[in-house]
Amino acid sequence: MAKTETDLLDDAQLEAFFEAGREEVPELSDSFMAALLQDAAQVQPQAHAFAPKRAARPFWKELVAQIGGWPALAGMATATVAGVWIGFAAPDQLETLSGGVLLAGDYASVDTIYDVQDFAPNYFGTDLLIEEEG
Amino acid sequence: MALDAYAAATDEALLTLYGNGDPSAAQILTTRLAPRVLGYASRLLGGDRAEAEDVTQEAMLRLWKQAPEWRRGEAKISTWLYTVTTNLCTDRLRKRRSVDIDAIEEPADGKPSAVDGLIQADRATALQDALNTLPERQRVAVALRHLEGATNPEIADILEISVEAVESLTARGKKALAMALAGRRKELGYGED
Incomplete structure (x- = not known):
């Protein structure tokens, strides 16, 4: 017998079937779940692949960094050049400033200009020492 | 535990975590998505559970491979998965038809x-x-x-x-x-x- 429109299920009846279908969610077996997770692990990008690589630095760069970088190195270079220059040029001003101690060519004359007492405090004078000896 | 914190995360966020190498994300996503894919594939394939599992495994594998290139907001993951699953099932149904046209079950009517x-x-x-x-x-x-x-x-x-x-x-x-x-x-x- 051919079906007519009245033979059809109405929406509510059909919905009952859909509801039954929606409730029928298959459970994954343990072995199938394990297979899925194994696939996932196999193709998963590794975390370290995204971490920025630490570039190996040459020894001299490491040394400069330890000293304090290029500014510190420039300061040291300036001091070195200044030292060499002072050594060669022996400027008169330095002799004046140091009172002839540092750069006097004739070191014997230093004794004639300055006595030891000139560098020692007066209260620590030789008189005291002589009295003790006596 | 991290799994609890992940339970509230969206599928997209979990896929991003997976792409960044997070080991827990795959488990949550699989638990969430695979049963739906399996159920859907099973419906399209006429209730063939074994074939539906093959399709599910292939669809999920494609999702994992897609993870590094996944762009946020491009598509919902569920929609993407349904598309892949539909195509995989359609291919299998076509092959099945070409192999054995009599294998189609008669309607249960009657x-x-x-x-x-x-x-x-x-x-x-x-x-x-x-x-x-x-x-x-x-x-x-x-x-x-x-x-x-x-x-x-x-x-x-x-x-x-x-x-x-x-x-x-x-x-x-x-x-x-x-x-x-x-x-x-x-x-x-x-x-x-």
Whole structure:
């Protein structure tokens, strides 16, 4: 017998079937779940692949960094050049400033200009020492 | 535990975590998505569980491979998965048709009434039998709309057709289902008055 429109299920009846279908969610077996997770692990990008690589630095760069970088190195270079220059040029001003101690060519004359007492405090004078000896 | 914190995360966020190498994300996503994919594939493939598992495994693998290139907001992961699953099932159905055209099950219409007042599982089985009688695209549209809860625009994306065409497909599919199930109305607990 051919079906007519009245033979059809109405929406509510059909919905009952859909509801039954929606409730029928298959459970994954343990072995199938394990297979899925194994696939996932196999193709998963590794975390370290995204971490920025630490570039190996040459020894001299490491040394400069330890000293304090290029500014510190420039300061040291300036001091070195200044030292060499002072050594060669022996400027008169330095002799004046140091009172002839540092750069006097004739070191014997230093004794004639300055006595030891000139560098020692007066209260620590030789008189005291002589009295003790006596 | 981290799994609890992840339970509230969206599928997209979890896929991003997976792409960044997080080991827990895959487990949560699989638990969340794989049963739905398996159920959907099983419906399209006429209830063949083994074949549906193959399709699910392939679809999930494609999702994992897609993870590094996944762009946020591009598509919902569920929609993407349904698209992949639909295509995989369609391929298998085509191969199946070309191999053995007689393997298609006859509609269950007219089977003798087994017991009075069938339980939900029997209704689900009856629905599956009726779905098997529908043309492929109607089956896909009805399953997505009424069983997977997809919206018409989402189905339009999956099938690459217009929303109007989706509405037409689901309407025809529902009518055919109503026809197929009408013969089992009494058996399934609906009096024929």
